Amino acid sequence: MKRIILSVAIIVLNVIIGFAQKKINEGIITYKVEWQPAPQMQQFAAMFPKELTVYFKGDSAVTAVKAPFFNSNTIVNAKTEYQRLLLDMPMRNKKFSVIFTPDDIEQMNEHGPEFSIATTTENKVLNGYKAIKSTITEKKSGKTADGWFTNDIEIPQNSLTLFFNKSAGFPLEFSSFQSGMGLKAIVADIKETAVPAGIFSATKDYEEITFAQLMAMMGGGNR
Numbered sequence: 001m002k003r004i005i006l007s008v009a010i011i012v013l014n015v016i017i018g019f020a021q022k023k024i025n026e027g028i029i030t031y032k033v034e035w036q037p038a039p040q041m042q043q044f045a046a047m048f049p050k051e052l053t054v055y056f057k058g059d060s061a062v063t064a065v066k067a068p069f070f071n072s073n074t075i076v077n078a079k080t081e082y083q084r085l086l087l088d089m090p091m092r093n094k095k096f097s098v099i100f101t102p103d104d105i106e107q108m109n110e111h112g113p114e115f116s117i118a119t120t121t122e123n124k125v126l127n128g129y130k131a132i133k134s135t136i137t138e139k140k141s142g143k144t145a146d147g148w149f150t151n152d153i154e155i156p157q158n159s160l161t162l163f164f165n166k167s168a169g170f171p172l173e174f175s176s177f178q179s180g181m182g183l184k185a186i187v188a189d190i191k192e193t194a195v196p197a198g199i200f201s202a203t204k205d206y207e208e209i210t211f212a213q214l215m216a217m218m219g220g221g222n223r
Contacts (some may be wrong), residue, residue: 021152022154024192026195028053028189028193028195029155029189029190030188031052031053031160031185031187032050032186032188033051034184035182041181049066054158055195056155059077060156061076061155061159063158070088070089073085083104085097086202095206097202098208098210100211107211111178112178113138113140113163114138115176116137117164118137120135127188127189129152130152131148131149132169134146138176141177145175145184147173149171151170163176172186
């Protein structure tokens, strides 16, 4: 349990910084990423993308992944709990769309990471923003990593940051762990700019499937 004095200090600090917080309503985030794949995935490590792009507007955000054998857009709206995956597989000439139901999301959360964040007093400037160092602990595995969060800006959560409590601030550098897979992400750039038209929707050539069908396609059964 955190000491009462430290808790009060953090709350006061967040309030003070919050007065200068800038809300960015629309823009693009570029992440540099490093993967720590599970042993059975090591042979595919070279295929993992080294950069991810997030487009956001209002409360919605889409994480775009471009890889050798597939492209995907993961759309989330944390406020409405809306989640959708658009999966493009050029080699199979297939495009799939999955709109996750509340039951699907609950099932994913059961298998997803559960983080706790312990704030420290160490700080530095990243990308022009004052960042505070925190210790990130994934409760299910016990793994820990350092993270850097800022309260200088307010940006909607995306699929990479959805599992972090917003009270810690916006993560500029962080690690995530899930199903034996590790990911370290560093914000390389944040641009306040218009996002591409139609980025939060699917074209008519996407086939709608269920989460169960997607898992079956990936050999995951009905987990």
